[in-house]
Every structure is written in structure tokens, then in C-alpha cells.
Amino acid sequence: MAKTLIHAVVLGGFSMATAALLAGGNLVTAPEIELRQSEDLQTSLSQVLPARLYDNKLLADALSIAGGDGTPVKVYRGLKAGAVTGVAYEIAGNGYGGEVRLILGLDAEGKILGVRPLKHSETPGLGDKVDPAKTDWITRFTGRSLGDPDVEKWKVKKDGGDFDQFSGATITPRAVVGAIRGGLQFFAAHKAEILGPAPTTASRENP
Amino acid sequence: MAVSYRDIVKAGVWEQNAVLGQMLSLCPTMAVTSGATNGLGMGLATMTVLALTNLLVAGLRSFITPEVRIPAFVLIIATVVTLVEMSLNAWLHELYKVLGLFVPLIVVNCLILGRAESFASKQPVLPSIVDGLAMGAGFSLALTLIGAIREILGSGTLFANASVMLGPAFSFLEMKVIPDYQGMLVMILPPGGFLTVGFLLAGKRALEARAGKRRAAAALDGPACHAVD
Secondary structure (H helix, E strand, C coil), rough: CHHHHHHCCCHHHHHHHHHHHHHHHHHHHHHHHHHHHHHHHHHHHHHHHHHHHHHCCCCCCEEEEECCCCCEEEEEEEEEECEEEEEEEEEEEEEECCEEEEEEEEEEECEEEEEEEEEEECCCCCCCHHCCCCHHHHHCCCEEEEEEHHHHHCEEHHCCCCCEEEEEHHHHHHHHHCCCCHHHHHHCCCCHHHHHCCCCCHHCCCC | CCCCCHHHHHHHHHHHHCCCCCCHHHHHHHCCCCHHHHHCCCCCCCCHHHHHHHHHHEEEEEEEEHHHHHHHHHHHHHHHHHHHHHHHHHHHHHHHHHHHHHHHHHHHHHHHHHHHHHHCCCHHHHHHHHHHHHHHHHHHHHHHHHHHHHHHHHHHHCCCCCCHHHHHHHHHCCCCCCCCCCCCCHHHHHHHHHHHHHHHHHHHHHHHHEEEHHHHHHHHHHCHHHHCC
């Protein structure tokens, strides 16, 4: 009995000490980590929303709109003189190696300013050609919109659409083109909300 | 039992090398060694964790009763790994973006628990730290070697992106070994890891067999009392 008690005390002591250490570590690192993450987000947003289009803080002026499957989509809006000039949000498709997450930037008319992959685990040498570091395939969407081509042509050529897949890989381009099509449809469905009045200056200055 | 530091280092780096001697930690090995840089990064991260956990386990070993030692070790290891991960994320963010996925894997790296159980829980603090560093160095060497072989055959480069991970001072490591090389895809994919580890294991065995034969021959020629060695 006494022995069991010792074990309990030892393990309990260890648990408390490690919990205290972890809590302390979290307190120290949490603000830094948050800062790094918003830097990362800012970097990926700047790839699809040219800086000349807006003069506000993108991260502070984000909207949350329920997407097609009910999950909220964070829409970052670029504003100039109070009017929405460009928006960016995350889209995703199912690739060969799991989810392919991309960021899509559109101007106020719904024309694509840019698309960039954020995270993917596609096969090296095949599906990873969506990565702008490997090929410039992903840049072909710039300037396109839902009418250009028509919605039923927003597919890879193999499925009767307008966009080239790349040699040896169809699943990844299919996922990417599908995700962009979904993103454009999302914009069309929520245009009023997305382009709605800008938040007041007061709320913008207190992120 | 007293162990000489020389033996500790020799065991850690060569004789009981984590991957090529004990066949431990194969999961992180396969996962990260698609390039030499990642292998080196994972090796160094593991070495840091291993030295810290060995230090803590050896220092606290008189408080840990044998019956609860395993949960206590697991607590120590999980705490150290989590703290290392949080610090990497906060202060070495570029490195974290490369290694981020793999750092939590260190928790389940059986090498760490293995060294805590078989070495640090029985030895004083200083030899335990040396053991952690030696085992970690052996692990780093093995991972870097496997990564280098896979990277050269798979993409024709060596230490690609080393400057992203280790800082601009290390950009001299980056080289293009085979120019205009299409790459052998299989070496980048998981099967390439198994192939490389297999060939390296066979190579290590062959070297050891040759050394053993030479020692046996020397013992036959030399004085009889050496043959017992």
C-alpha cells in the first residue's frame, strides 16, 4: 500500500512538473508563434493580391462567410478608398497525395489575380508540377474568370474542359482546376457579401 | 559499471548506430531522408532532444521508482519534444517550416526511450549526455548519408535548400552533382529509402566481417592470451 502511494506521488509529481513546464513554454512562445503565422499568411496573400491594389491591413479586414459545405471561409479583402478592389481566400481540392490547399486571389469583377498552392503532398516529379517553383503551370489561370471559359469548360482537357493536365498526372490538375472552379462559384454566389460595404475605420484600426 | 567515453562514442556512432546497427527509428528515417538537408536537420533535432532527455533522466533517476519509470520517461520525452517544437516554431520559423511535420515524430522515436531505459537510467549525468550526443551524431550521420544517396540518385543535387534551413552561411553545401538530370523518382519515394538502407546495412556488415576476419588472423599470429579478446 505504502509503495503504491510512493509510485502515485512520483508520477503525480512528474505530471505536475511537466504540465507546469509546458504551460510556461506555451506562454512564452504563443505570441511569437502567432506573429510568425500571420507573417506566413501575409506572405501567401501578397502572392495573389498585388500590393498596389489595396491600402488596408488584409488580416484585420477579413470576413467569414459560410461556404458550400457549411464551413466558414475566411475572405481577405483588399480595399482602396473604402471600395473592395480584390479578395483572396483559401480553396482546396483532393489531389493524389491528399488535400491540395491553394490560395485564390480575385479582383472585384471576379477575374483571377493569381492562384498559388499553400500546401500539398503530391508525388515529386509528377503532381508537384503545380508548385510554381517547379513549373509555371499554375500561372495559366491568371486573368481567367467564370465566363472565360464557361463553367462547363472549367475542367482539364481529359474531362472535356479547357485546361491542360501535365504529362503523367491528371489527378492533381483535376483537383486544382476543380478547386478554382469551386472558388469562382463561391465568389459568384456571395458577391454581394464579399463586395459589401467596408468595415468602419474604427474597427479597422483595432485589429 | 563504468563505461569509458571512447566506448560510448564508438558504440553510438558505429557499433550500435541507431539506424544501421540497432535498426531503430526507421519510421522517421524513411520519412525525412528524401534529401541530405532534411536528414541532417532531423538528425540534429533528434540529437538535441536525446542529449536533453538523457540529461534529465540521468539527473532524476534516483527519484524514479523502477515500477513507474516508463511513464515517467515518456512524460519527460514528450515534454522536451513539445518544448523544442514550440521554440523552433517561435524563433527558428524557417527551420520549423521544413522540419515542422517531423519534430513531433521524435516523441515516438524508439531511440529516445531506448537510450533513456538502457543507458541514462543506470548512468551518471555526464556519460548520459555523451551517450545522447554520440547516439544522436550516429543517427545524424546515418540520416545524412541515406539522404545524400537518395538525393543524388533521385534529383541529382546534394544538400539542396541547405541555406534555407541552416542559414545563408551554409549555401556552399548546395551543389548540383549531375547537371541536366531527370531524376530517378523511385529514390525520392519511400521504396528508395528501403533500398538505400538495405544496401548500407549490407555494406556495414561486409566491413565488419572483413574487420573480424582480420582480427581473427591477427589473433592466430599473436600471443595466445589475445585470442580470448
